[in-house]
Amino acid sequence: MYLCPERFFEIFPEALDDFETSLATNMLTTKVCMGVPIPVPMMDDGVCVFLSSSGCTLSKERRPCECLLLVPNEETLFSEEIHCKVAKGFSYVECFRRWSAIYERRSSAGRLGKLF
Numbered sequence: 001m002y003l004c005p006e007r008f009f010e011i012f013p014e015a016l017d018d019f020e021t022s023l024a025t026n027m028l029t030t031k032v033c034m035g036v037p038i039p040v041p042m043m044d045d046g047v048c049v050f051l052s053s054s055g056c057t058l059s060k061e062r063r064p065c066e067c068l069l070l071v072p073n074e075e076t077l078f079s080e081e082i083h084c085k086v087a088k089g090f091s092y093v094e095c096f097r098r099w100s101a102i103y104e105r106r107s108s109a110g111r112l113g114k115l116f
């Protein structure tokens with residue numbers, strides 16, 4: 001998920017003018033979380049469309065926030081559990097609220113381009 005709206009619009013500035021077309025052009029869609037649509041990569045048979053045999057095809061700069069979020073923990077290599085965690089203080093709920101605020105302003109402004 002592109003959890004940070006500001007980062008999303010930095011990566012995809014054209015989305016300010018035409019959000020839906022930008023999503024489709026960049027092989028993105030939305031996932032509804034707490035009633036808020038959050039941009040995510042499209043999936044193909046349950047697999048992210050950006051995953052190739054050599055890993056992620058997106059540069060780190062364009063990768064979804066959530067893909068950069070986990071702090072690695074080497075214990076994950078030696079057990080059957082994932083020990084990697086998100087950084088302390090991070091809140092999904094806060095991210096969803098920030099996106100929700102963007103959509104509210106969008107509906108009152110008519111276009112995202114008037115928001116920033």
Ligand code: SF4
Nearest residue numbers: 041048050051056067
């Ligand atoms: S790291 Fe790349 S391939 Fe993996 S889920 Fe994120 S965007 Fe998709």
